[in-house]
Amino acid sequence: MNARRVGFAVLSSCAGLFVAGVLSASVVQAASVRSSQCPVSQLSLGFDDEGGAFNGMSQSGTLLVLRNIGRTPCRVRALPRLHFEDADGRAVDAVRRAPPGMHPGPVLSSVQVMPGVALTARLHWVSGDVYDGHHCISPATAVIDLPGGTLRQSFGRHMCAPAGSARFFDQAPLRPDTAPPAP
Template identity: 40%
Template sequence: MVKSARTSAPLLIMCLLVGGVHAAQAHRAVRSCKPADLSVHFEDGQGAFDGMSHSGAWVVLANRSATRCAVPALPDVQLEDAQDHVLAIGKPAPLSPHQQPSQKILKPHALWRASMYWVSGNVYDGGQCVSPNRAVLTFPLGDVRVDFPARTLCGPAQTPLTFEQGQLQPVPR
């Protein structure tokens, strides 16, 4: 003789709710990306950043690990010379009130990018221009150092210069 299994509705609802909490917690428990997880390079945007005395680039990140990991939506970026002197520092682009920096979850091998804009012509009285060799991206678990393409950044006679930096966004397919 076979008995049918019967579960009370309140017990079933409780199991579903507890399971839902665990799933939500698992979604939030994504680890921070390690520097070794990340591949970083620059793209010129096929001239999209270039103007009379402006230039820029996309900084492109890829998670080369086999699992998801998290990075800040606005990683700190500094540009250095060959002697490790900081020449330029990224400053956040203005954000709308609903667009607050947070973390981005990078799926394995997915590409993300952030814009970088700067003044490329010596348009300042008594200004200065620099040509960085390297970019340093700072993440919670360490820095990623990568060659910076041959570009010139200019600004007022202050050290270091600044450039505008946007938040990470998925690379369109």
């Protein structure tokens, strides 16, 4: 077996373990307490660039942060639909790339979020104009569709994809935030 195939096999195995771990954690969390879907009014949307930890080699990313600002536990889809708008509120043609080996993508249980707790999802994209055809966008707003409404947050980041493709970003499933709460 050549080195490229070995590397691919290791990467595929790691991706499978990551998704399996997320699946089992999501199922345990959703099953631990029965709660209803989070209404839009009970959530806030934000981004945390973690001081540039995602940036380098024409790559960028951020943590999408959904926080339960309500007083009761509720559930959110583990992979909510994220899309983008321009400065005039028109949809931007940018879609999530399907995870490797999963077409059209994983089926995930919803994730429970307790009051005051945040869920995070890693977002990743190519930020440098490295593709032929100079196919880059800079969406003004990120939008999450939820049952009963949408959440919007300023985005303003530069994203690139191969010419003719709308697959601009990767989105990991939501999981409980492990960062210590801010003082």
